[in-house]
Amino acid sequence: MILIISKNSDRSTIQVIKWLSSIGKNWIRIHEDEFFEIKTIKKRIFLKSQRNKFFLDEIESVWYRRGGINFKRLQYNNSSINIHMNEAQHWLEDYIIKTLESKRHINTQTNAHVNKLVVLEVAKKIGLEVPDYFLAENTDDIILEQTIVKSITGNVILESINKNEDGVMYTTTIKETEEKNFFISFFQKKIDKDFEIRSFYLNGTFNSMAIFSQNDEQTKTDLRKYNMEKPNRNVPYNLPRAVEEKAQLLMTALDLNSGSIDFIKSGNNYYFLEVNPIGQFGNLSTDCNYSLERKIAEFL
Structure with missing residues (x-):
């Protein structure tokens, strides 16, 4: 059985699934809105969500595409017990994720972001070869027209309140200086x-x-x-x-x-x-x- 961990809207996942089906392979796709309960059946770990269910040991390979495996935790009225059980459930979840990552895989949930x-x-x-780069909180030493600024993180999407005018932080050439300091940003030589x-x-x-x-x-x-x-x-x-x-x-x-x-x-x-x-x-x-x-x- 092949396990695919992806987001609902990812089109590439659908294309891979079509190929898997065409060559007769069984697969399970985990969506970002699923929450799994952890159970045991005859000494085997069994995971069940509102959409999928499978035994941990029947998974042969894993494709981590996007999202992640979410777990539904048991909650108790006693706060002291709750703290202990949260820790116990964390390590059980960690064991499941690491077991899946030990299978034949394409990337893993724990190293999906660099x-x-x-x-x-x-x-x-x-x-x-890497273009020269530096971090700075002002433009005092910036060479205009020869330096770019880009996000320290990955592809940043800025969601608007009405959800219809989302923005993207693009790479930009620095053409003028800023009077005030700002949060530390990533600058790089323009090539x-x-x-x-x-x-x-x-x-x-x-x-x-x-x-x-x-x-x-x-x-x-x-x-x-x-x-x-x-x-x-x-x-x-x-x-x-x-x-x-x-x-x-x-x-x-x-x-x-x-x-x-x-x-x-x-x-x-x-x-x-x-x-x-x-x-x-x-x-x-x-x-x-x-x-x-x-x-x-x-x-x-």
């Missing part, structure tokens, strides 16, 4: 790029795509500012073997066997930007005819 600052430090130690590269990594294999985002002023600094009327040109691309080898060392150091990795090519240099363990790969699969969903299904 620290960008730590990743960049590891990347530099391994030998990947004049030939093109960007998105590479999907799965268990030692890279499938890469060149994205010609610099040809459009709208996507030049941040390709996520998609131009729907005139999309960027995307083509299959092969990273140099030396770059792939270093990127694989990075993924191994981060204990990741899958993820989306971003590079910038500038002249003869390949600059590493970041890795997202749960990054989107649908357009990479479709535009380059890589059929990544099939490859994920076959790995599982």
